Amino acid sequence: xxxxxxxxxxxxxxxxxxxxxxxxxxxxxxxxxxxxxxxxxxxxxxxxxxxxxxxxxxxxxxxxxxxxxxxxxxxxxxxxxxxxxxxxxxxxxxxxxxxxxxxxxxxxxxxxxxxxxxxxxxxxxxxxxxxxxxxxxxxxxxxxxxxxxxxxxxxxxxxxxxxxxxxxxxxxxxxxxxxxxxxxxxxxxxxxxxxxxxxxxxxxxxxxxxxxxxxxxxxxxxxxxxxxxxxxxxxxxx
Numbered sequence: 487x488x489x490x491x492x493x494x495x496x497x498x499x500x501x502x503x504x505x506x507x508x509x510x511x512x513x514x515x516x517x518x519x520x521x522x523x524x525x526x527x528x529x530x531x532x533x534x535x536x537x538x539x540x541x542x543x544x545x546x547x548x549x550x551x552x553x554x555x556x557x558x559x560x561x562x563x564x565x566x567x568x569x570x571x572x573x574x575x576x577x578x579x580x581x582x583x584x585x586x587x588x589x590x591x592x593x594x595x596x597x598x599x600x601x602x603x604x605x606x607x608x609x610x611x612x613x614x615x616x617x618x619x620x621x622x623x624x625x626x627x628x629x630x631x632x633x634x635x636x637x638x639x640x641x642x643x644x645x646x647x648x649x650x651x652x653x654x655x656x657x658x659x660x661x662x663x664x665x666x667x668x669x670x671x672x673x674x675x676x677x678x679x680x681x682x683x684x685x686x687x688x689x690x691x692x693x694x695x696x697x698x699x700x701x702x703x704x705x706x707x708x709x710x711x712x713x714x715x716x717x718x719x720x721x722x723x724x
Contacts (some may be wrong), residue, residue, distance in 0.1 A: 513628030515637055516599060518566035520559040523639035525552055529560055530647040533569075534584045542574045563640055581650040593648040601641060612645035 520526050531548060539546050542564070547557050564570040570579045582592040603626040604611040611622060619641075623634050 515629035515633050516603075516627040517623075517637045517641065518563045519637040519640040520554045520563050520631065521636055522554060522559060523636060523643050525554070525557045526560045526563060526640060527643040527646065530643065533580070534586055534589055538581065538584060540575065542570060542576075563644070566600055566645065567593065569593075569596075588649075590647055591649040592645070594650040595644075597641075597648050598642050598650070604641075610650070612642070612650070616721050 529550070529552065536550065539701050542554075545557055547553075547560075549589055552560075561570060561574055565572070565574070565580075568577055569583060571577050579592055579596065583589045583595055585592075600607050601611070604622050607626070608614055608618075611619065614622065619638055620634075623641075627634060627637055629637065
């Protein structure tokens, strides 16, 4: 009888004990990462300098100087940003990334897609301080401290080899395409010679500063109209 009472008491204590809440360390990492971030940095630098291979595997990596078995973890990162397909074969984006002129710009949109929560929390997370970046990954990802650090270093390695300026999905970027009028003695007004000359198309990407008043933004637009489109201040207010 005493034993039964003892078992019941133990059971009651177990039922009454609060369950431990899950911490960041208990959750799975949300972002891709390699255990060799330094190798990833070097690989991204090497890609434009080497012929496009039919497929990535350990044999290829060794021939490129990546002999550590853990270097293979870089491939899951390349697949996450669409440089490789599910078969580890280079994609069209890979070919564009190889271009020495503007290739880094091709990678920017893919990084913004994969790390969307970071870009929603910060306009330029790749420019954040180490403490702020650590905080962003603590909030939006998971894993132990080592996995979190490897996720951060992977993100940095990708961003160091990408360009984000002027992306079409940049919320603070306004794209405008217009023809630049010929300059005459009176300023930016079409001259007689301009009518016989082909137009010049200029693609403008205007990055508006944050935390400005409406009047500040209006002044910026007026300046654009005045100096580029040749409009007077009175015209801009009509």
